[in-house]
Amino acid sequence: MCGRYALGLQRAEIRALPGHPELEIGEWANEDDFMPRYNIAPNSQAPVIRRRNPSSPNLQMQTMQWGIPYGKVCAKSQQAINARSENIMEGAGMWNKYRNTNRCVVVSQGYYEWQTKGKAKIPHFTKHGDGKVMLMAGLYHVTDETNPNYFFAIITTNASTSLSWLHDRQPAILKSDADVIKWLDTSSYAWSTELGKLFRPTEGLLCYQVPKEVGKVGAESAAFVQPVAKRKDGIEAMFAKQRTKQEGNKEGMKRKRSLISSVQSEPGRIQKEDESHETECKKLKVE
Numbered sequence: 001m002c003g004r005y006a007l008g009l010q011r012a013e014i015r016a017l018p019g020h021p022e023l024e025i026g027e028w029a030n031e032d033d034f035m036p037r038y039n040i041a042p043n044s045q046a047p048v049i050r051r052r053n054p055s056s057p058n059l060q061m062q063t064m065q066w067g068i069p070y071g072k073v074c075a076k077s078q079q080a081i082n083a084r085s086e087n088i089m090e091g092a093g094m095w096n097k098y099r100n101t102n103r104c105v106v107v108s109q110g111y112y113e114w115q116t117k118g119k120a121k122i123p124h125f126t127k128h129g130d131g132k133v134m135l136m137a138g139l140y141h142v143t144d145e146t147n148p149n150y151f152f153a154i155i156t157t158n159a160s161t162s163l164s165w166l167h168d169r170q171p172a173i174l175k176s177d178a179d180v181i182k183w184l185d186t187s188s189y190a191w192s193t194e195l196g197k198l199f200r201p202t203e204g205l206l207c208y209q210v211p212k213e214v215g216k217v218g219a220e221s222a223a224f225v226q227p228v229a230k231r232k233d234g235i236e237a238m239f240a241k242q243r244t245k246q247e248g249n250k251e252g253m254k255r256k257r258s259l260i261s262s263v264q265s266e267p268g269r270i271q272k273e274d275e276s277h278e279t280e281c282k283k284l285k286v287e
Helices: 009-018 087-089 095-099 177-184 193-199 237-263 267-286
Strands: 005-007 025-031 037-040 045-051 059-066 082-084 103-107 109-118 120-127 134-142 148-160 169-171 206-209
Touching: 045 134, 045 148, 045 177, 059 134, 082 087, 087 095, 087 148, 087 193, 087 267, 103 148, 103 177, 109 169, 148 237, 177 193
Parallel strands: 025 059, 059 148, 082 148
Antiparallel strands: 005 037, 005 109, 045 059, 045 103, 103 134, 109 120, 120 206, 134 148, 148 169
16 A cells, blocks of 8 residues: 655656656646645645657646545545556456556655554655655546546555565556656557556665654655654664763763772872861861
8 A cells, every 4th residue: 555655856856757867758737736745645736747648658747636536426535545456457446447548657756654563553664775756657537527637546566575564565666767658658548468567566675664753644844754763853863862971971980980099099198188177177166
């Protein structure tokens, strides 16, 4: 499952698609509807890539709403944010009408997933280790209106061997520019078994624990995509404070040993000083 992801890059950088030099994006439809965010949740507006029309190889970016409505009542609770790759390959249910012509690519920096440990839910962020944007296969829906609305869903597949400890599903990540072009080629208006091969699990991704605050819808921070261990208020900072405290304790012990050594080396002088001090005190008391 993929229920949250990040895209906090500036719009110009998003349009450039870092790490994907062969992909050229023309216009960005409804660009102003998207605000870069590190915590994109369902119902949010976010950019996807699609063909301008099925017969043209030209690509465009378009801001759409995450979650395809279904059923007779299009309520927020009745929307699909994910589509299982198995159902798409079989042409099962609602996905059959989208898979031939309404294929898209969802742009992200990476996605969040929660590891279950007993009653605890621990958030992790998964991304490409080389810094390129993560492109996830998706499907989109267009409403039959004078001013149509656009909605999208992210396709999920079985988790890779290296990430199966986190969750049994992961987004269907398109691994190369050629895969992106193949996925978006809807000129045949048909599905092929070759497209299903693009849903293979992706290995070699970077995954690490992130702040639990990302779990709150509406919360926003660039720290959400940073490892907890490297945050200024995280584990690394805690260890640094412990090291400082330990160094302070060691310095204090050194001073204490030095004082004890000084007293032991000059017992006569210390005794005379004590006697002199006692005499002075007696004098003051008498006076």
